Amino acid sequence: MDENQTLENFVLELRRGALILAVMSQLQSEQYGYSLMKTLADNGLEIDQGTLYPLLRRLEAQGLLVSSWRIDDPRPRRYYTLNDNGKRLLSKLKEEWKKLTNTIDNLL
């Protein structure tokens, strides 16, 4: 099997879980899709629309965020923000992240 492909797949798996945490962390204040993508990219976490929007829909379906259209110039935008459930879950997820990174750093 191609070695770079293997690395690529592993990196994707590594990032997949952390992505939820990254996205939720930025939705503590209101964001629209593009602003969210840009903030993440500026921090070195590239996420394409085909990954981001399904994730946002999933979080909304799970009752963790609210979204609404707003008439912005030049076009309407859908804004997303965590609700109280989402904020509570984010805070638990942060604790788990800290535990996990400590564990992995110990193992490495």
Add this chain to the structure above:
Amino acid sequence: MDENQTLENFVLELRRGALILAVMSQLQSEQYGYSLMKTLADNGLEIDQGTLYPLLRRLEAQGLLVSSWRIDDPRPRRYYTLNDNGKRLLSKLKEEWKKLTNTIDNLL
């Protein structure tokens, strides 16, 4: 949706990618399944056999580790260890992990 179930799923997703890294990190020296599970559990990373063995088979199929049976007392054991490809990939994966944890820590 049940909130604890949602948290549980997110935590599993968070751990899934890191698990490959954790397992590979421990296979720099030779281990058998149970010793590997125990080392991970002692570091706070519980992994069941139904997750570990498929992962080991996957790593072997990808040409990243070698394994062989040895006649131990009281029973034969299969020992696993990274080969050179696996070590090279582990070192790249570690770099990616460092980048990812820096990114997430900045975002949080």
